[in-house]
Amino acid sequence: MKYDFLVVGAGFFGAVFAHEARARGKRVLVVDRRDHIGGNCYTETVEGIHVHRYGAHIFHTSDRRVWEYLNRLTEFNNYVNSPIANYKGQIYNMPFNMNTFSRLWGISTPDEAKAIIESQRGAVTEPRNLEEQAISLVGKDIYEKLVKGYTEKQWGRSCSELPSFIIRRLPVRFTYNNNYFSDRYQGIPENGYTAIFEKLLEGIEVRLGTDYLSERETLRPLAEKVIFTGPIDEYFGFRFGPLQFRSLRFETEILDTDNFQGNAVVNYTDRETPFTRIIEHKHFNFGTQPKTVITREYPADWQPGDEPYYTVNDEKNNALYQRYADLAAQEENVYFGGRLGEYKYYDMDKVIASSLRLCEELL
Ligand code: FAD
Numbered sequence: 001m002k003y004d005f006l007v008v009g010a011g012f013f014g015a016v017f018a019h020e021a022r023a024r025g026k027r028v029l030v031v032d033r034r035d036h037i038g039g040n041c042y043t044e045t046v047e048g049i050h051v052h053r054y055g056a057h058i059f060h061t062s063d064r065r066v067w068e069y070l071n072r073l074t075e076f077n078n079y080v081n082s083p084i085a086n087y088k089g090q091i092y093n094m095p096f097n098m099n100t101f102s103r104l105w106g107i108s109t110p111d112e113a114k115a116i117i118e119s120q121r122g123a124v125t126e127p128r129n130l131e132e133q134a135i136s137l138v139g140k141d142i143y144e145k146l147v148k149g150y151t152e153k154q155w156g157r158s159c160s161e162l163p164s165f166i167i168r169r170l171p172v173r174f175t176y177n178n179n180y181f182s183d184r185y186q187g188i189p190e191n192g193y194t195a196i197f198e199k200l201l202e203g204i205e206v207r208l209g210t211d212y213l214s215e216r217e218t219l220r221p222l223a224e225k226v227i228f229t230g231p232i233d234e235y236f237g238f239r240f241g242p243l244q245f246r247s248l249r250f251e252t253e254i255l256d257t258d259n260f261q262g263n264a265v266v267n268y269t270d271r272e273t274p275f276t277r278i279i280e281h282k283h284f285n286f287g288t289q290p291k292t293v294i295t296r297e298y299p300a301d302w303q304p305g306d307e308p309y310y311t312v313n314d315e316k317n318n319a320l321y322q323r324y325a326d327l328a329a330q331e332e333n334v335y336f337g338g339r340l341g342e343y344k345y346y347d348m349d350k351v352i353a354s355s356l357r358l359c360e361e362l363l
Contacts, residue, residue, distance in 0.1 A: 002222050003027045008212040009229030011039020012348055013338030015200040016355040017227050024363050028204050029223060033211040036194070037201055039229075040309075040339075041348060043192035047254055047291045049282045050192035055248060055297065055309070056265060056279045057193060060181040061349035067185040069352065073199045076187030079284055082178035083265035083277075087145045094267065095180050096142055097173040104141055110174035117142070117172070133164035138172055149271035154299045155246070163314070188284045225362070229338035231308065232324045238304070240323050243343055245308035247300040251275075255292050274298060311343050335362070 005021050007014040010032040018028045036042050040054040058081045061067050070076070083094045093099035101113035120139030127133035130151065134143045147170065148159055155162055171182075179186075189196055212219055212226075213234060220226065228235060233243045264283035268275060275296040282292050302308060311317070321343040328336045337358055339346045346354070 001224050003029045004223065005029070005225050005227060006031065006212075006219060006223035007227045007229070008032075009039060009227075009338060009340075010034075010037040010197065010201065010206060010208075011229060011338060012041060012351045013229045013341070013355045014039070014227060015197050016352050017337070017359060018204050019200040020356070020359040021363055022204050026363065030201060030204055030206045031210040031212050031219065032206070032208055033230075035208050037206060037208070038194050038197040041193040041197075043194050045192065046293050048289045049287055049291075049293050050188075050285060051252065051281045051293050051295070052193075052279065052284075053250075054307075055250070056281075056284070056295075057348065058181075058186070058188065058284070059348055060183040060186040061347075062183045062185070063349050063353055064184070065356075066349045066352050069356070070189075070196065074189040074191060074196045076185075077190050077285060079188040079264075079286075080178075080186060081180040081265065082263070083180060083267055084263050085146050085150075085267045085269045087149075087269045090145075092146060093178045094146075095171045095173060095178075096138060096146070097178060098176040099178060100142070100146075104145070113174060127164040129160050130162035130164050130166055131159040133167055134159065134170060137167070137170045142170075142172075146269045148269075149273075150267060150269040150276055152271055153274070153276050156299065156301060190285070224333060226334045227358070228334055228336050229341045231340040232321070232328060232336055232343060235336075236324055236327055239327075240320055242304045243320055243324070244312040244317050245302040245306075246310040246312060247302040247306045248309045249298040249300045251296040251298070253294055253296075255294060257292055258288070258290055260292050260294050308340065311339070311345055313344070317343070 004026040005028045007018045007028060007030045010030050014030060018030050021028045041057050042053050043050040044053055085092045085094050092103055098110065098113060102108055105116055107113055117139040120141060121136050124132045124136045127136055134147050151159055261278060261280050264280055265277060267277045275298045277297050279295045280292055282289060335358060336342060337355060338351055
């Protein structure tokens with residue numbers, strides 16, 4: 001056989017595995033059906049700006065090993081994610097913190113904010129739906145202005161019809177701290193994400209525009225083992241039916257202004273604005289280019305064939321996934337990984353850690 005490993009998918013799971021395998025002297029072939037490497041983390045340069053084609057990606061982790069691993073491949077800047085919410089023209093800081101509360105209620109101390117939230121929480125102990133859950137966590141005002149419309153757009157359903165488990169926690173902070181994440185490390189790669197993948201895949205044969213599943217007969221015999229990071233249900237020909245996803249539609253525009261919204265991420269939290277947020281990509285890298293690139297994000301229902309973004313890990317889909325996972329466990333010398341292979345929402349750091357674990361197991 002020509003290769004030890006055939007890696008399907010050049011996203012983080014596949015690229016990290018391929019890199020480690022090559023570093024240990026293995027012969028590796030990577031295929032991806034897209035025309036670029038990087039999976040959903042891919043960035044392309046437009047007007048000198050790193051544009052996140054598949055949605056904004058902010059790297060954050062508390063895993064020192066993963067942080068150091070990536071820092072060997074890229075320089076991170078000191079970007080701190082502090083999104084803002086636009087509710088019918090009123091601007092609020094996110095995540096919900098003293099800046100938000102002060103703006104909502106004209107108060108200044110944590111005690112005042114706690115008292116207002118407490119008085120609005122109601123007496124629900126067993127929330128029956130997302131609306132009750134959210135109100136019991138953050139009170140009525142925050143729910144109505146900052147949670148309701150956004151969540152309904154995201155899921156395409158009213159909050160009173162959505163299950164409460166979708167929102168287990170809503171971070172509420174009684175300090176004036178706009179840092180969205182509470183992880184130890186955070187930043188955006190100075191040279192964009194794609195440059196990381198170029199380094200990971202240096203010296204490795206990569207065939208783009210190659211769909212493993214439609215060329216399985218010619219590709220499978222080339223390698224002893226396969227690492228598959230595509231959709232697990234598709235691998236098995238949707239034999240038990242398709243796993244469900246939520247999708248997104250992106251509308252990207254180049255604007256002839258150097259600063260459109262003053263922040264990388266602005267959420268539109270009312271129900272009427274059809275998109276959920278606008279990303280202004282240059283602000284991830286503190287860009288000073290004369291133009292700007294913005295992307296409006298529209299949540300979308302997903303049909304088989306659409307780009308799968310968010311897994312829908314409800315009972316039904318988890319049970320269906322388990323049936324596919326049982327089949328996968330019987331598949332000799334094929335290993336499933338990553339967000340599509342494991343049908344799971346994975347942040348970048350978690351997917352890298354998971355790939356490194358598979359490396360330890362197999363290499
Ligand atoms: P992917 O990146 O999806 O890579 C899988 C690759 O496999 C794709 O390139 C695909 O083309 C290829 N493939 C699939 N099937 C086949 C086939 N049959 N043949 C050949 N190739 C195939 N994480 C964070 O940490 N921070 C964030 O801010 C963040 N923002 C996100 C925003 C959005 C909108 C989404 C959807 C995710 C976000 N994530 C974020 C998560 C991040 O995108 C994932 O952790 C990461 O992309 C997972 O990498 P992966 O290798 O598992 O999958």
